[in-house]
Amino acid sequence: MNRTALTVVVSALLFAIIGVTQSAWAAGPGAPHLDGGSMGLIWIVPFVGMLLSIAVFPLVAPHFWHHNFGKISAVWALLFLVPFTLIYGFELALYEVIHVFFLEYLPFIILLLSLFTVAGGVRVKGYLAGTPAVNTGILLIGTVIASWMGTTGAAMLLIRPLIRANEERQHKVHTMVFFIFLVANIGGSLTPLGDPPLFLGFLKGVSFFWPTTHMFLPMVCVSVVLLVGYYIADSILFAKERKAGSQVGLPHPEEKPHPLGIEGGVNILLLGGVIAAVLMSGVWKPGIAFNLYHVDIQLQNVVRDLLLLGLAVLSWKITSIESRRANGFSWFPIVEVGKLFAGIFMTIIPAIAILKAGTDGALEPIVSLVSHDGQPVNAMYFWATGILSSFLDNAPTYLVFFNTAGGNAELLMTDMAATLLAISAGAVFMGANTYIGNAPNFMVRSIAEERGIAMPSFFGYMAWSGLILLPLFAVVTFLFFL
Numbered sequence: 001m002n003r004t005a006l007t008v009v010v011s012a013l014l015f016a017i018i019g020v021t022q023s024a025w026a027a028g029p030g031a032p033h034l035d036g037g038s039m040g041l042i043w044i045v046p047f048v049g050m051l052l053s054i055a056v057f058p059l060v061a062p063h064f065w066h067h068n069f070g071k072i073s074a075v076w077a078l079l080f081l082v083p084f085t086l087i088y089g090f091e092l093a094l095y096e097v098i099h100v101f102f103l104e105y106l107p108f109i110i111l112l113l114s115l116f117t118v119a120g121g122v123r124v125k126g127y128l129a130g131t132p133a134v135n136t137g138i139l140l141i142g143t144v145i146a147s148w149m150g151t152t153g154a155a156m157l158l159i160r161p162l163i164r165a166n167e168e169r170q171h172k173v174h175t176m177v178f179f180i181f182l183v184a185n186i187g188g189s190l191t192p193l194g195d196p197p198l199f200l201g202f203l204k205g206v207s208f209f210w211p212t213t214h215m216f217l218p219m220v221c222v223s224v225v226l227l228v229g230y231y232i233a234d235s236i237l238f239a240k241e242r243k244a245g246s247q248v249g250l251p252h253p254e255e256k257p258h259p260l261g262i263e264g265g266v267n268i269l270l271l272g273g274v275i276a277a278v279l280m281s282g283v284w285k286p287g288i289a290f291n292l293y294h295v296d297i298q299l300q301n302v303v304r305d306l307l308l309l310g311l312a313v314l315s316w317k318i319t320s321i322e323s324r325r326a327n328g329f330s331w332f333p334i335v336e337v338g339k340l341f342a343g344i345f346m347t348i349i350p351a352i353a354i355l356k357a358g359t360d361g362a363l364e365p366i367v368s369l370v371s372h373d374g375q376p377v378n379a380m381y382f383w384a385t386g387i388l389s390s391f392l393d394n395a396p397t398y399l400v401f402f403n404t405a406g407g408n409a410e411l412l413m414t415d416m417a418a419t420l421l422a423i424s425a426g427a428v429f430m431g432a433n434t435y436i437g438n439a440p441n442f443m444v445r446s447i448a449e450e451r452g453i454a455m456p457s458f459f460g461y462m463a464w465s466g467l468i469l470l471p472l473f474a475v476v477t478f479l480f481f482l
Helices: 003-016 041-060 062-088 090-119 132-165 173-182 196-203 210-214 216-243 266-283 299-318 321-326 332-347 349-356 364-368 378-391 394-404 409-413 417-432 439-450 458-480
Strands: 123-125 261-263 289-292 295-298
Touching: 041 062, 041 332, 041 349, 041 458, 062 090, 062 332, 062 349, 090 132, 090 266, 090 295, 090 299, 090 332, 090 439, 123 132, 123 321, 132 173, 132 216, 132 266, 132 439, 173 216, 173 439, 173 458, 196 210, 196 266, 196 394, 196 417, 210 216, 210 417, 216 417, 216 458, 266 299, 295 299, 332 349, 332 439, 349 394, 364 378, 378 394, 378 417, 378 458, 394 417, 409 417, 417 458
Parallel strands: none
Antiparallel strands: 123 261, 289 295
C-alpha cells in the first residue's frame, strides 16, 4: 500500500473511532442552526465553481488538473468556508464542518474505500471476448447484483473484467457509459443496500423490501430498454470492426490455454461482510450515543465503519499484490474521488440548507413545483429529486424531498406510495445523468481513463445521458407518475 493510500486508511480509521454515518441528521441539544431561508444564491457559487472545475479543467488543462485537482477542490471549499465563518461565526461554521465531515463525508468515503479495496481483489482469469453478447451479459449481471452489493461494489467488481474483455475493441466508450447507467446507478434500485438514498429511507422507517416491490417494474422497464439498446448499438459497432478486419472476439493465442476462473475469491465473502456491516447499522439500535460538539455519534455507526475499514485492511493483506497488479488495481481512483468529494461535500452545505428551507428559501420555485393545492405532484417529485440528485449528493436530496412530502414513512409507503416511488426513482435513476450524480460514476471514469479509454468530458457525458436517458425518463414519467 503506497503512502497516500496508507494515509487515507489510517486517517479514516482514527476518525471512525468517533465518526458516524449519514444515517442521522439529528444534532445534540443546543446545536447551532443554519437558517437556509436567510441565504442567497450567492452562497452556491463555490459549489458551482467546483462543478465547473470538474467539467472544464480536464478539457483545457488536463496535465495541470491531474496534478492539482486536490488543491483546486480545497480552494473552492475555503472560498465557501472563510466567508461563511466571518459572516455566520466560528461556532456555526465549526458545527457545520463537523456535521458534514463525520455524518456524511467520512462514512461515504469509508464505504467506498472498503468496496473499492475488496472488489478490486477479485480477478476474473482467462479470456473474455468483448462481443456484444458477452458485454451485454456483464451489464446484465452487474445490474442484477447492484441492489444486493451496492452500486459501488458491483461496479468495482465488474469494471476491470469488462475493460480487459474489450481491450482489442476499437469502440469502447459506449460500453463504459452504459455500464455507468446500469451497474453504477439504475441497478441499485431494489434494496437499501443498493444506493445511499434508499438506505437513508430505510433508516427513516421505510421497510427493507418496499423498494423491491415498488421499484421493480420501473427498474426493469428502464434496464430492459437500455440493455436492448446497448446490444443493438454494440452489435452494429462490432460488425463494423469485423468488416474492417479486426480479430476482436477471437481468442488471443496467449489466452487460449487459460480457462475462465476467479482469483481472490475470498474477497467475495468479504463483500458479504461489507453488506452485513451496512445492514447491521440499520437494524441494530443499542441506544448508545456520544456527542461531539452537538453532533450525535451513534455506536452502531462507529462499529459499522470500523468493520468496513477492518474488511478493507483484511482484503489488502490476504490478496496477493501480483493478483491486484494483474487486475489493473491502483489507488488513484479512490484518492481522486476522496479529494474531489471532500470539496463537493463542503461546498454543498449552503445548497442543501437552502433546499431544506423549502418555500422560505431562495430555491422556492423548485420546491413549490412538487405540490398543487396541497396535493403532491408526483411527476414533479420525480424530476425535481432527479435533476437535483444529478448535481447534488443524491442522499441528502432524497431526504429533503422525503421530508417535503411529510416525512411519515408509514403514510408514504401506503397512501402516498406513488410519491415515495417518484422520490426514490428520481434519486436513484437520475444519479446517472452526470459523473457526480453518484460516486461510482466518477470511479468508473477514473479507472477507464487509467486503462487508456478516452472517456467523455463532463459535458460530453451529459450529452450521452441527455440523448439516451432523459427521453427514457420521460416515458417513465408517463407510465408511472401521471
